[in-house]
Amino acid sequence: MTVVLTAAPAAVADSSRxxxxxxxxxWPYLTPLLVLLFAWVYGPALFTGVLSFLxxxxxxxxxxxxxxxxxxxxLREPEFGQAAGQTMxxxxxxxxxxxxxxxxxxxxxxxxxxxxxxxxxxxxFLPVMVAPxxxxxxxxxLLNPLxxxxxEVIGVIGLPPMNWLGNPASALIVIVLVTAAKxxxxxxxxxxxxxxxxxxRTLQAARLESASAWETTRFIVIPQLHKTTLLxxxxxxxxxxxxxxxxxxxxxxxxxxxxxxxxxxxxxxLGFEFFETGMxxxxxxxxxxxxxLASLGWVLLTRSNLRRSSANR
Amino acid sequence: xxxxxxxxxxxxxxxxSSHPARRRLAALLAxxxxxxxxxxxxxxxxxxxxxxxxxxxxxxxxxxxAAGEGTQALLDAFAEQHPNITVVPEAVPVADVLTKTKxxxxxxIAPDVVQLGYSxxxxxxxxxxxxxxxxxxxxxxxxxxEGINQALIQTGERDGTAHALPxxxxxxxVFYNADLFTAAGLDPESPPTSIDEVxxxxxxxxxxxxxxxxxxxxxxGKSDYLTQSVINSAGGAIVNEGGDITLDSPExxxxxxxxxxxxxxxLQPAVAVDDAVAAFSSxxxxxxxxxxxxxxxxxAAAEGNFELRTSAFPTFSxxxxxPTHSGASLVVLSDDEAKQQAAWEFVKFLxxxxxxxxxxxKIGYLPLRADLAEDPEYLAGYFAENxxxxxxxxxxxxxxxxxxxPSAKANQATVLFQDNAVSPIVLRDxxxxxxLTEVADRIRDLVGAP
Numbered sequence: 001m002t003v004v005l006t007a008a009p010a011a012v013a014d015s016s017r018x019x020x021x022x023x024x025x026x027w028p029y030l031t032p033l034l035v036l037l038f039a040w041v042y043g044p045a046l047f048t049g050v051l052s053f054l055x056x057x058x059x060x061x062x063x064x065x066x067x068x069x070x071x072x073x074x075l076r077e078p079e080f081g082q083a084a085g086q087t088m089x090x091x092x093x094x095x096x097x098x099x100x101x102x103x104x105x106x107x108x109x110x111x112x113x114x115x116x117x118x119x120x121x122x123x124x125f126l127p128v129m130v131a132p133x134x135x136x137x138x139x140x141x142l143l144n145p146l147x148x149x150x151x152e153v154i155g156v157i158g159l160p161p162m163n164w165l166g167n168p169a170s171a172l173i174v175i176v177l178v179t180a181a182k183x184x185x186x187x188x189x190x191x192x193x194x195x196x197x198x199x200x201r202t203l204q205a206a207r208l209e210s211a212s213a214w215e216t217t218r219f220i221v222i223p224q225l226h227k228t229t230l231l232x233x234x235x236x237x238x239x240x241x242x243x244x245x246x247x248x249x250x251x252x253x254x255x256x257x258x259x260x261x262x263x264x265x266x267x268x269x270l271g272f273e274f275f276e277t278g279m280x281x282x283x284x285x286x287x288x289x290x291x292x293l294a295s296l297g298w299v300l301l302t303r304s305n306l307r308r309s310s311a312n313r
Numbered sequence: 314x315x316x317x318x319x320x321x322x323x324x325x326x327x328x329x330s331s332h333p334a335r336r337r338l339a340a341l342l343a344x345x346x347x348x349x350x351x352x353x354x355x356x357x358x359x360x361x362x363x364x365x366x367x368x369x370x371x372x373x374x375x376x377x378x379a380a381g382e383g384t385q386a387l388l389d390a391f392a393e394q395h396p397n398i399t400v401v402p403e404a405v406p407v408a409d410v411l412t413k414t415k416x417x418x419x420x421x422i423a424p425d426v427v428q429l430g431y432s433x434x435x436x437x438x439x440x441x442x443x444x445x446x447x448x449x450x451x452x453x454x455x456x457x458x459e460g461i462n463q464a465l466i467q468t469g470e471r472d473g474t475a476h477a478l479p480x481x482x483x484x485x486x487v488f489y490n491a492d493l494f495t496a497a498g499l500d501p502e503s504p505p506t507s508i509d510e511v512x513x514x515x516x517x518x519x520x521x522x523x524x525x526x527x528x529x530x531x532x533x534g535k536s537d538y539l540t541q542s543v544i545n546s547a548g549g550a551i552v553n554e555g556g557d558i559t560l561d562s563p564e565x566x567x568x569x570x571x572x573x574x575x576x577x578x579x580l581q582p583a584v585a586v587d588d589a590v591a592a593f594s595s596x597x598x599x600x601x602x603x604x605x606x607x608x609x610x611x612x613a614a615a616e617g618n619f620e621l622r623t624s625a626f627p628t629f630s631x632x633x634x635x636p637t638h639s640g641a642s643l644v645v646l647s648d649d650e651a652k653q654q655a656a657w658e659f660v661k662f663l664x665x666x667x668x669x670x671x672x673x674x675k676i677g678y679l680p681l682r683a684d685l686a687e688d689p690e691y692l693a694g695y696f697a698e699n700x701x702x703x704x705x706x707x708x709x710x711x712x713x714x715x716x717x718x719p720s721a722k723a724n725q726a727t728v729l730f731q732d733n734a735v736s737p738i739v740l741r742d743x744x745x746x747x748x749l750t751e752v753a754d755r756i757r758d759l760v761g762a763p
Contacts, residue, residue: 059441145588146592146597165585255736257737274722274725
């Protein structure tokens with residue numbers, strides 16, 4: 001057993017560099033996965049790329065080759081640019097709810113273990129378990145501007161009723177907060193998992209040094225959570241537009257005045273409401289290209305940082 | 314109903330044909346069968362003789378309240394009369410009808426019959442394999458179409474033949490809460506007839522501590538039927554007879570400005586239409602201007618809560634009001650001949666005197682055969698007791714045709730109009746003239762019309 005455990009990483013390491021004697025033999029084992037990946041991911045992505053140069057309304061045969069016309073039309077219409085800007089706003093607004101807030105919730109619960117903590121954690125996690133559309137419909141009733149509970153509540157403290165989803169000034173904030181409840185709850189669970197792997201020796205050392213709870217959190221716990229935070233932050237930026245999709249679809253349909261729109265909802269609208277398959281494909285290709293370039297930049301940055309830190313050592 | 318089902322054992326048994334006496338018997342049976350077939354065919358309704366199943370995509374089916382219950386009653390009545398035709402209903406949200414139908418067509422699983430909203434019909438006729446219902450009906454067409462509102466039949470024509478039959482059609486009307494009228498010092502017997510009177514009544518109701526009026530122009534199904542009704546009544550149209558885009562005409566600007574003024578003056582809550590319907594149903598809103606399709610649900614909500622009344626769509630100029638209709642038509646997508654005949658039987662039933670009577674009584678849409686409202690066998694008794702549909706029924710005679718933007722992108726243009734012009738104008742104080750001009754230019758560019 002021990003032999004297997006020590007030998008396997010070496011083989012993987014060799015294969016990864018492509019220099020080992022078994023390097024060529026690894027590919028057949030990967031074939032089933034590669035076939036599935038091509039069938040479900042890369043194939044459709046390529047097909048989408050092809051469609052972006054055609055005019056097609058989905059129901060008839062694909063129309064003629066239109067070159068870059070779909071891209072030009074997409075960039076001409078103000079809605080796509082606005083949707084792209086709103087997607088970035090969503091990413092920025094949801095970032096603290098996917099990193100800072102769940103991290104501190106998880107730390108607080110971790111510092112106070114016991115039944116109360118478990119119950120509280122379960123209650124916080126409850127929104128993740130409920131069907132997304134059901135949650136959105138519930139919010140629609142709660143936020144009804146004429147008869148909703150939300151306005152009843154703020155009326156108690158003397159505030160005037162608000163048109164939560166109909167006012168461009170508040171609609172995006174509402175969508176962010178409604179989505180944040182679920183994101184925060186889910187990421188809190190991931191932070192809790194990360195907290196269970198903390199280096200206990202450093203925690204014991206801090207206790208021996210009579211460090212306060214805040215000092216322990218600030219200088220020992222949070223630094224050890226930086227990989228989790230980095231991962232969740234990147235995921236939040238990439239997936240924010242997708243996370244808000246259901247709430248946008250049920251609560252605002254991208255309105256009012258497009259302030260709650262985002263690129264994914266725009267792609268859906270173009271593709272399945274207007275059947276502008278070519279334009280929807282062009283939009284999807286632009287989004288894919290943007291994230292591919294962003295990811296490449298991120299990888300290059302990380303590599304150069306690693307090299308620099310290795311050189312400093 | 315007599316349905317002839319040929320007995321395979323009686324007609325094709327080899328035992329019968331092998332002996333001369335039996336052959337004669339077989340011949341007699343065959344002749345008798347032919348005569349029976351002829352007799353049955355004369356007596357029975359036309360349609361498929363074999364058991365057959367068709368699918369029906371409907372946005373009323375499966376919904377809570379009168380619309381869903383009424384649709385189920387229609388399906389039950391048809392099933393009773395046509396036991397050999399099984400109709401499988403498929404529920405679809407009203408805003409997704411075109412989307413779902415197009416994706417179903419693309420996937421090769423198109424429904425056989427579809428309830429299709431008029432705001433989506435023009436694009437559907439351009440892009441979906443909708444069959445000519447007139448051709449399917451054949452000799453039965455002339456007799457069946459006689460008596461149905463001809464303007465509505467013409468709306469569903471393509472290449473000179475009818476491709477859609479009007480099914481659930483309604484006209485915008487003014488629902489008003491008579492109790493709130495009385496509380497505001499208004500006379501419920503004299504409802505407002507013009508937009509100025511609507512504004513004055515709304516002002517009195519608002520002063521009494523309630524919400525005044527709500528025009529359902531920002532329709533949740535992205536239909537522009539109420540927007541068109543406003544613009545038509547102000548003397549304009551979204552498209553002129555030559556197909557030019559005219560939604561930024563002075564008349565259109567005047568009509569939408571009048572509706573916007575209600576909002577800016579605090580007489581109309583700037584909320585989504587569903588929220589306004591909820592407020593009216595609970596007795597907090599004085600007047601609700603929208604389709605009679607909501608009559609069933611609003612009547613149920615008003616019962617024991619407040620006195621519900623209706624009046625005709627108001628005038629917006631010195632001319633009479635010219636509301637257009639909302640609602641849906643029936644189209645057949647199936648290219649299978651047997652299914653087409655079954656679909657025709659189904660469509661024929663839904664648009665028959667009996668079908669239209671059930672649609673009016675149970676759901677609240679208008680009867681689309683002019684004689685039904687006065688026929689004691691059908692709806693005369695109903696209208697004698699139920700006055701709420703009468704104002705809309707009176708306006709059915711002067712109905713303005715529902716207009717669509719030209720080209721296969723008609724629905725996209727309508728959504729653009731509603732989202733980028735009507736919604737910001739009516740609900741958010743956008744400048745009427747510049748907004749309409751900008752959106753009209755975009756629609757001209759989109760559909761390629763002047």
